[in-house]
Amino acid sequence: MARAFCIPGVLFLAAALVLSFLTSISLPYLPAIDIARTHFGTQVIQSEQQAFTDIRFGVWAPCYYDEKEDRTCFKAAHGYKISISNQEKTANVIIGSSWTQGLAVHPVAAGVTFIAFLMSFSQHVTVTLAASLTSFLAAFITLIAFAIDIALFAYLKHQVNKLPDVNGNTTAGAGFWMTLASFILLLLAGCTVCFGRRRERMSGATSYPALSSEKKSFWSRFRRN
Numbered sequence: 001m002a003r004a005f006c007i008p009g010v011l012f013l014a015a016a017l018v019l020s021f022l023t024s025i026s027l028p029y030l031p032a033i034d035i036a037r038t039h040f041g042t043q044v045i046q047s048e049q050q051a052f053t054d055i056r057f058g059v060w061a062p063c064y065y066d067e068k069e070d071r072t073c074f075k076a077a078h079g080y081k082i083s084i085s086n087q088e089k090t091a092n093v094i095i096g097s098s099w100t101q102g103l104a105v106h107p108v109a110a111g112v113t114f115i116a117f118l119m120s121f122s123q124h125v126t127v128t129l130a131a132s133l134t135s136f137l138a139a140f141i142t143l144i145a146f147a148i149d150i151a152l153f154a155y156l157k158h159q160v161n162k163l164p165d166v167n168g169n170t171t172a173g174a175g176f177w178m179t180l181a182s183f184i185l186l187l188l189a190g191c192t193v194c195f196g197r198r199r200e201r202m203s204g205a206t207s208y209p210a211l212s213s214e215k216k217s218f219w220s221r222f223r224r225n
Contacts, residue, residue, distance in 0.1 A: 008188075008192050009120055009131075009189050009192035010117070010120045010121065012185045012186070012188045012189035012192060013113065013116055013117040013120050013135065013185070013186070013189045014117060015185050016113055016138070016142075016181075016182045016185035016186045016189060017110065017113045017114055017117050019178045019179075019181055019182040019185070020106065020109050020110040020113050020138075020142065020178075020179070020182045021110045021114075022175075022178065023059070023106050023110075023175040023178045023179055023182070024059060024106040024107040024109075024110045025059075026058035026059035026060060026106070026175050027056060027057070027058020027059070027060065027061055027062070027063050027073060028058060028060065028061045028063055028073035028074070028076055029060075029076075030058075031063070031071060032174060033058070033173070033174045033175045033178070034056040034057055034058050034063075034173035034174065034175055035057050035058060035059065035103065035149050035152060035153070035172075035173050035175045035176050036056075036057045036149070036152055036153040036156050036170065036171070036172055036173055036176065037054065037055065037056040037057065037170070037171055037173050038054070038055050038156060038157075038160050038168045038169065038170045038171075039053070039054050039168070039169045039171075040052075040053050040054065040166065040167070040168050040169075041053070041167060041169075043087055043166065043167065044067075044087060045084060045085065045086065045087065045166070045168075047064065047082055047083055047084045047085065051066065052064035052065055052066055052072075053065060053066060053067050055082075055084070056173060057095075057100070057152060057156065057173070058103075058175070059103040059104070059106050059107075059175070060076040060077065060078070060080075060103075061073050061074040061075065061076045061077065061080060062074055062080060062082055078101065078104050079097040079098075079100050079101035079104075080097060080100050081094060081095060081096045081097045081100070082094070082095050083095075084159070084160070084163065085163075086163045086164060086165055086166050087165065087166070088165070090164065091162075091163055091164055092163075093159040093160070093162055093163060094159075095152075095155070095156060095159060099151065099152050099155050099156075100152065102145075102148035102151075102152075103145075103148060103149075103152070105141060105144055105145040105148060106145050106175075106179070108141055108145075109138055109141040109142040109144075109145050109182070112134060112137055112138040112141055113135075113138040113142075113182070113186065115134055115138075116131055116134035116135040116137075116138050116186075116189070119131035119134060120135075120189070132190050133190075135186050135187075135189045135190035136186070136187075136190040138186050139183055139186035139187050139190060142179060142182050142183040142186060143183055145179055146176075146179045146180055146183055149172075149175070149176050149179055153170070153172055153176065156170055157170035
């Protein structure tokens, strides 16, 4: 592969791998990386016997934040559900596990990205082709993860807006945008590796010596040297 295409492809995959890996860890292990969050201002909302002003959703668990920014997280698990009540406890909504179980696609995307990253160091034609295809596969899985993130964000916003007398501001978290950035980087990596392989084949095809186009006459065969 042409070196000019090889190095950017490896860098794109490395950046996508870091973003995807950090998003896969998420809450409760990395407090700064969440998928979606809702801020209730100065209102104190109730959920699972817990009073809070902010709630953040991670891949493995949700975390509550009180007025003092003290954090309380659920125990990490695959798929979780929470119930949110308004301040007067006259109404409540539920974010079911069906909306959070799909978040486990994030570590799957990170694993496939890691495989593509390892393959990108090879100079073998077959392996580089596999690296390109694996990058596109990782991009597809990341796109699925991003769609799940969008669904969770939209559903959370819809459910919070159903609560009476609650002014909740639902926004996308850092993990949401990191997933989008990882998807774009994987597409760029797959295209870069593919173009590099094509350029190598073209350069190899033009390296063969050109055949002489000069034609010899029939009588020249009988001439003396």
